[in-house]
Amino acid sequence: MRRDALPPLIAAAPARTLCTDCGVSRSSDPHRCGQACQFIAPDYPGAEQRVHGRAREPARAGELHFGVHRRMVRASLKAPSEGAQWSGITTRVAERLLETGAVDAVLAMASNPDDRWRPVPRLVTRAEDMAQCRGMKMGYAPLLSLLEPARARGFRRLAVVGIPCQVYALRALEAEFGFERLYVIGTPCSDNTTTENFHAFLGLLSEKPEAITYLEFRADYHVEVRFADGTRREIPFLQLPLSTLPPDFFPLTCRTCVDYTNALADLTVGYMGGRGEQWLIVRNARGEELVALLGDELRTSAVTSAGKRTGAVRGFMANVQRAGAGLPLRRMPAWLKPLVGWLMPRIGPRGLEFARARVEMKAIETVLHLEREAPRKMRHMVPAHVWALAAPYGLKPQDRSET
Numbered sequence: 373m374r375r376d377a378l379p380p381l382i383a384a385a386p387a388r389t390l391c392t393d394c395g396v397s398r399s400s401d402p403h404r405c406g407q408a409c410q411f412i413a414p415d416y417p418g419a420e421q422r423v424h425g426r427a428r429e430p431a432r433a434g435e436l437h438f439g440v441h442r443r444m445v446r447a448s449l450k451a452p453s454e455g456a457q458w459s460g461i462t463t464r465v466a467e468r469l470l471e472t473g474a475v476d477a478v479l480a481m482a483s484n485p486d487d488r489w490r491p492v493p494r495l496v497t498r499a500e501d502m503a504q505c506r507g508m509k510m511g512y513a514p515l516l517s518l519l520e521p522a523r524a525r526g527f528r529r530l531a532v533v534g535i536p537c538q539v540y541a542l543r544a545l546e547a548e549f550g551f552e553r554l555y556v557i558g559t560p561c562s563d564n565t566t567t568e569n570f571h572a573f574l575g576l577l578s579e580k581p582e583a584i585t586y587l588e589f590r591a592d593y594h595v596e597v598r599f600a601d602g603t604r605r606e607i608p609f610l611q612l613p614l615s616t617l618p619p620d621f622f623p624l625t626c627r628t629c630v631d632y633t634n635a636l637a638d639l640t641v642g643y644m645g646g647r648g649e650q651w652l653i654v655r656n657a658r659g660e661e662l663v664a665l666l667g668d669e670l671r672t673s674a675v676t677s678a679g680k681r682t683g684a685v686r687g688f689m690a691n692v693q694r695a696g697a698g699l700p701l702r703r704m705p706a707w708l709k710p711l712v713g714w715l716m717p718r719i720g721p722r723g724l725e726f727a728r729a730r731v732e733m734k735a736i737e738t739v740l741h742l743e744r745e746a747p748r749k750m751r752h753m754v755p756a757h758v759w760a761l762a763a764p765y766g767l768k769p770q771d772r773s774e775t
């Protein structure tokens with residue numbers, strides 16, 4: 373077996389209804405889930421205090437929506453990496469950590485050799501092997517099941533690339549694992565689903581879904597799809613076949629996720645606030661260290677904001693409520709869609725305002741879906757920052773029966 377290859381999984385996937393199989397339940401002590409799980413009783417202020425030295429302060433610009441940070445920038449690699457989701461900042465930071473000897477290994481997601489969309493966790497020890505982890509995969513894979521093998525192999529300085537539910541659990545267990553040094557590079561995450569469901573979605577987009585090599589929901593209200601023959605399509609959000617998806621297409625976990633922007637990472641690498649470029653949220657000193665590793669390979673500019681989000685967020689909320697009540701969604705007549713599709717990138721919320729809109733939509737979804745499908749979870753699972761984001765839309769804990 374190659375030194376970097378995946379060892380056999382320690383145990384079967386867990387049976388909980390709210391679980392994204394982050395890997396903790398497959399560790400030698402599955403009871404750790406009780407303390408580590410985002411879907412049980414998360415303590416974001418406590419975790420932020422441990423990781424960043426303070427909890428998020430809603431009075432500081434941007435912190436209610438995006439969590440503790442020192443600064444945010446738009447950014448791209450001057451030489452974008454082949455196969456990356458955007459320009460490849462995430463992978464390049466991890467490569468630099470390995471090149472400079474700052475870490476012994478990086479824990480990240482590669483693709484299953486038989487299915488590029490299926491994530492497979494991997495401990496990478498050579499910078500040149502990080503390329504195998506480039507690009508977005510859809511689905512869940514037990515990233516943190518490799519923490520114990522990492523310790524067993526004597527790795528004391530580790531970097532982890534993860535999505536928010538994985539990073540919450542990682543931070544909850546960080547002290548127990550006792551790595552000498554831990555760098556956490558996070559990406560935002562939303563609307564994840566099983567790899568099988570994602571394949572079904574690709575089948576709605578193209579007659580040759582197997583030829584799709586890339587897909588991204590861009591901040592300009594288009595989905596970009598690339599094909600193996602080099603062609604690409606840009607489909608306006610409004611023209612996506614979303615209404616044909618079954619109601620459980622997105623699992624309850626991802627409809628009720630409480631941390632869109634990966635608040636416990638040292639550095640979050642996303643795109644929502646980037647207006648066509650990547651968007652970095654540098655959260656603490658270690659995050660600054662990670663950005664500095666890129667030196668002048670990185671081009672940055674100031675984040676900007678335009679448009680108004682409230683109408684879009686209210687419209688979204690009305691549709692979530694209608695769907696929950698079994699009523700037909702408010703749909704635009706087909707003839708109007710191209711016009712609105714053309715207008716949205718020009719007059720809709722853009723830059724940070726787009727990111728704020730998405731974060732508020734997610735908070736609303738969390739409250740409404742949990743209330744409908746798992747009301748008893750609300751009291752412990754919904755953190756104060758999610759209630760604060762949903763409050764302007766009339767969703768308050770004191771009005772909800774189970775909280």
Ligand SMILES: Cc1cc2nc3c(=O)[nH]c(=O)nc-3n(C[C@H](O)[C@H](O)[C@H](O)COP(=O)(O)OP(=O)(O)OC[C@H]3O[C@@H](n4cnc5c(N)ncnc54)[C@H](O)[C@@H]3O)c2cc1C
Nearest residue numbers: 456457458459460461462463480481507509562642643644
């Ligand atoms: C399911 C999903 C939904 C996302 N939704 C948003 C969003 O709404 N808004 C936003 O700004 N950004 C979102 N992102 C992040 C975004 O797609 C880019 O991954 C990110 O901006 C980094 O781009 P890059 O070019 O630097 O990444 P690359 O250099 O291509 O590296 C991508 C990294 O992502 C990790 N990764 C890929 N797929 C998975 C997966 N399924 N599970 C765990 N880790 C994975 C890999 O370890 C890899 O290192 C999402 C990512 C995922 C996986």
Ligand code: SF4
Nearest residue numbers: 391392394397405409
């Ligand atoms: S901690 Fe991870 S494995 Fe455990 S229940 Fe939560 S998501 Fe599942």
Ligand code: SF4
Nearest residue numbers: 536537561564626629
């Ligand atoms: S949307 Fe949330 S719960 Fe779902 S995979 Fe992403 S981080 Fe995890």
